[in-house]
C-alpha cells in the first residue's frame with residue numbers, strides 16, 4: 001500500500017488556525033479518494049505539497065466577493081481556498097454527480113458556510129455573476145477563456161492554476177485573449193514564501 005505524505009510545516013503557514021479543516025479533508029481523501037475516483041494512488045505521497053498546500057497558496061490572490069471554481073473535482077482548489085479564506089464566498093461548479101456529492105459532503109463535514117456546490121457545466125452557469133474565477137487541471141488557457149470569461153463580471157479576474165507551461169499557454173491563447181479583450185494577463189509564481197515548490201497562476205482581468 002502507498003503511504004500518504006506526512007503534513008509539511010507549510011500547511012500550518014498557509015491555513016493558519018484553520019489547518020485542522022485541511023487535515024480532516026486530507027484524512028477523508030486518503031481514506032476514500034481512490035475508491036471514489038477522486039485521486040490516483042500515486043498522488044498520495046505528494047498529497048499535501050502537490051495538491052493541498054499547492055492550492056492553498058493561491059488564497060492571498062482572492063478578494064472578498066464571490067469566487068467560482070469550475071471543475072472542482074475533489075475540491076481542488078475550491079475547498080482548499082474556502083478553508084483558507086472564510087471571508088470569501090465560493091461556488092463550486094462541477095458537472096459529475098459523484099464529485100458533486102463528495103463536495104457537498106465536505107462542505108457539510110467541514111462546516112464551510114461560505115461554499116455553494118452546483119452540479120453544472122461552466123457553460124450553463126449564469127453569466128457575469130462572479131468576481132473571480134479559479135480552475136485547476138480543467139483545460140488549456142485558450143479553451144478556458146471562452147468557457148470562463150462570460151461567467152465573470154466586468155472588472156473581475158480569472159485566476160487559473162497552471163503548470164510549467166503557463167507562459168506557453170498564454171502565447172497559444174493570443175487569439176482568444178484578444179477576442180475576449182482580457183487585459184493584464186500575467187503569470188504569477190507563488191509558494192516560495194512558505195517553502196514549497198512553485199505554484200503557477202495565470203491571472204487576467206475581464207473587461
Ligand SMILES: C[S@@+](CC[C@H](N)C(=O)[O-])C[C@H]1O[C@@H](n2cnc3c(N)ncnc32)[C@H](O)[C@@H]1O
Nearest residue numbers: 070071072073076094095096121122136137138
Ligand atoms: C482533471 S479534473 C480536475 C479536478 C480538480 N480541479 C483538480 O485539480 O484536481 C477536471 C474536472 O473538470 C470537470 N469538468 C469537465 N468539463 C467541465 C465543464 N464544462 N464545466 C465544469 N467542469 C468541468 C470534470 O468533471 C472534472 O471534475
